[in-house]
Amino acid sequence: MLQCYNRGCGKKFNADENTDESCCHHPGEPFFHDVYKGWLCCNKKTIDFTEFLNIKGCTLSKHSNIKPPEPVKEEKNIEIVTEVPKVERLPIKSTMERPPFNETLTKVHPVVLPALKEAIDSLIPKLKESSLSNRVETDIKIGTSCKRSGCTAVYSTETIDSECQYHSGYPVFHEGMKYWTCCQKKTSDFTAFMNQKGCSYSKHKWFSDDQNSEVVNCRYDWHQTGKDVIVAIYAKLYHYENSSIEINPIRLKVSLCFPEQNNAKFELDLELRGIIDVKKTTAKMYGTKVEIIMPKAEPGSWAKLDFPRSKQVSETVQNDVDNKGKQSDSENSDVDLDDLDPVGMGPKILNLS
Template identity: 55%
Template sequence: MENGDIKLQCYNKGCGQKFDSSKNTDDSCLHHPGEPFFHDAYKGWSCCNKKCTDFTEFLNIKGCTRSKHSNVKPPEPEKPVKQEVNVDEVIEVKPIIPTVKERPPFDSPMTTMRPEIATSLKQQVFSIATETVSEKSSDEIAIGTTCKNGGCSVSYEGPDTNKSPCAYHPGVPVFHEGLKFWSCCQKRTTDFNAFLSQIGCTQGEHLWFKEDDDKKSVQCRWDYHQTASHVVVSIYAKQYCVQKSVIELSPVRLKACLLFPEQNNTTFQFDIELRGIVDVESSQVFMYGTKVEIKLKKAQPGSWSKLDIPRVTPSEEKPKLSAADIEITSRVDAVDLDDL
């Protein structure tokens, strides 16, 4: 057999042909210079964008580069060195015990969180003029305000109204077994209109503001869910003041105060001791048009059995009642007539 008839095997990837060394030119071999890859059911070559899911189709992908044929075998991958195992060796396996962080005290300093405000809520807030959200002076009395003393129905018409006498009931209204009366004067009646028209038994000055007017609160629905790394608390609320609503956080405490200007500046108060410890710097607050979302980053991954640890607030000492007061309290239900 002549040398010209000897065929050599080409070992370039993707070629697989036999060639005549005397006719081997720079464009004789069509192959892939890259490496094959197999990922997520796809099969292809790193040197070109050709890939498929069928293995036979993968083998038939034509090369992307031309060069001379090569009959040099690529080096075989090194086999892992087999290590001898000492059967007499005792291997001690210890469980991994996570480190437990020391729990900070409940009264630790709190950080006022800077919320991220949704774009739609920003447009809603800043489209309102500043004058509409400014608070009225504490000394200003709106025309038409009704005297807050029980039994007085005088409305404020101007400074001269303060000169008129205020006849009111210093006690509380009582409804019991069909009877209606004031605890201060005991004038009983069964007719509700007659009860409302009873003239007060005490003379004094009109009261246009109650002491607890600025302490009124509103109830908002809230909920939470958690993952291994975060606890997300959602407070569902609308028309709250973004600028004056405050979210405070410490590693073991969450405190929220939402202000509602359109509801006579009522507030929603939320103050709990967290079941676990959180990373304050990695936690976030988001304000939307329908809710406030507080994303707490857990200091240690895991699951909390509950969101909070119930705190027992020491009850205030109640004043001692006389025998007459005890008898009335045990028999009647007091109601507030301000909203009637």
């Protein structure tokens, strides 16, 4: 007995009894598409595999013991690319050279919000009225000199209501040069330095600041974006005119004055971790805080806001610079520099006569 290999038949047959109507099979190819199975020759399809196997053939012919050829699978020639694509790397920018900490400071002119301005403008007259009860003008002696730096006016009936022209910064003596930090007019001649007119205008100050003024502790915080570093100092009722914000590329120095607390001050002097763009730095004074926005001079994230720095070290360095200037100028000048009393970070001229 021979085995029939026609599709859909699968019976065994005797070659002597094999006729043209002995085999019932499918001459076409089977197909499997989605969930359907069927034969292309008779277009019969079903979703059940057992029913598919039991579909009767659609053509009668002789049995065949020859296996039909299996379909040849096309071999796809896949080329393996061994070349590694070249990636063009951008040149690494060299980091900026860090400037010295004692570089000249630039004053930032903040935007004062109306809420703060109205609060301080209404507070100052009340404080003046209360201070007059304790200190009247009769306490000022005729001939008393103005306590502001660079002003040579003395107290008299003619100068009570006159305008005071003074230097809001402090004097610097460095490598033979003398200048004020507020207007930066440098000169090597001490007489010309003493005769420099002030760059700020206000009322005369006949009384010196109390030495026992309190120190205010204010909370401050910071955060950063991809381009800016923002410092926020939380404070209320600070005087917007008597407060100052000064910076250089790696330094932030803030001084806030509180008139309601006997002109007590909050001082902040930080050496910044990174380098900032001084020209693009801005500040805003709100009723509850001071916000300073410092653009980064080079991209990157700061791990911290500042480097730990002792305040005494910075004051010692400044004093050493001032002392060197005094020693070099005392040989060529008739003015005794011992008459310069330190106020803030530098000496202040009290009397030139």
